[in-house]
Amino acid sequence: MQAELILDARNATGECPVWNAREQALYWVDIPARRLHRWSPQDGTTSSWEAPQMLACVASCGDGSWLAGMEDGLYRVRPQEDGTLATTLLIDVTHPRPTMRFNDGRCDRQGRFWAGTMFMDMGEASVVGSLYRYEGGQIAPLKAHVTDMIVPNGLGFSPDGTTMYLSDSHPSVQKIWAFDYDIDTGTPHHRRLFVDMNQYPGRPDGAAVDADGCYWICGNDEGMIHRFTPEGKLDRSLAVPVKKPSMCAFGGRNLETLFVTSIRPGGDLSDQPLAGGVFALQPGVRGLEEPLFKA
Known part of the structure; x- marks a missing residue:
């Protein structure tokens, strides 16, 4: 199966693709560029808006605005005609160290927003990452359930919402770990190893x-997308x-396309000139509509 390049975006760190079903458009971010991007498959047009901080993860609020995990907290952002994002701080976060930011994030099936934080210099391997749940105007670090994180990533929820996935x-x-997830309280428990990615590229x-409950994960550094069954x-x-x-x-249109963002590192890119692009795959399975954030 060949991946189709849909946009030679040359993103430094393309992340958090979200399909907006109402608009039939793909949104994603470029973290260090501080930009939210939009691509419309109907006419192939792209749009871009700049934020005042790095934004790493977004969730649609359903009214044209987005919930965004940025450097120092969670913001409501709204695209403007002048190419900027109007930002409203919803809640700030006191990180344990300077130069930290939010990283991967998404909503659970009930519309609660989940996001992890990381120390930006990955070379330090600083175990200060946290996982947060945001709902009802309150943010809670899940230290009682998720500890010892360096780069929280790979958040996902099973179709019925009762299993949460998280990686480092x-x-x-x-x-990658799996948790039993209480959909009434938004609480993960019974953490267990789901997949040891040291055994895979x-x-x-x-x-x-996807709609079958299988978990798709990007194999960074090796150019692979892996699909694991609910049994791992x-x-x-x-x-x-x-x-x-x-x-x-x-x-x-039928949630049958798998969109993939990518990173464009520095150095010689002669062997991967399309690095930083956005790609599309037709894996033969359907996905699930991304839940809206419920304020």
Whole structure:
């Protein structure tokens, strides 16, 4: 199966693709560029808006605005005609160290927003990452359930919402866990190893869950997208023409397209000139519509 390049975006760190079903358009971010992007498959047009901080994860609020995890907190952002994002701070976060930011994030099936934080210099392997749940105007660090994180990543929820997935993509960890998830209280428990990615090509990065309940994870550094069954068994692996796919999301009219963002590192890119692009795969399965954030 060949990946189709839909946009030679040249994103430094393309992340968090989200299919907006109402608009039939794909949104994603470029973290260091501080930009939210939009691509319309109907006419091939793209739009871009700049934020005052790095934004790493977004969730649609359903009214044209977005909930965004940025550097120092969670914001409501809204695209403006002048190419900027109007931002309203919803809640700030006191990080344990300077130079931290939010990383991977998404809503659970009930519309609660989940996001992890990380220390920006991954070389330090600083175990200060946290996982947060945001709902009702309150943010809660889930330290009682999720500890010892360096780069929280790979958030996902089963179709019925009763299983939560989370990974740590740092090279020294490279593991994915599953949790039983209480959909009434929004609480994960019974943490267990789901997949040890040290046994497969690539570090675990951003993820998506399909309608069959299978978990798709980007194999960063190895140009692969892996599909694991709910039992943690590798079902298939798909290749993309770049080394660092970063996150995947289902979209398209019937949610049958798997969109993949990627990272464009520095240095010689002669062997991967499309690095930083956005790709589309037709995996033969349907995805799930991304839940809206419920304020």
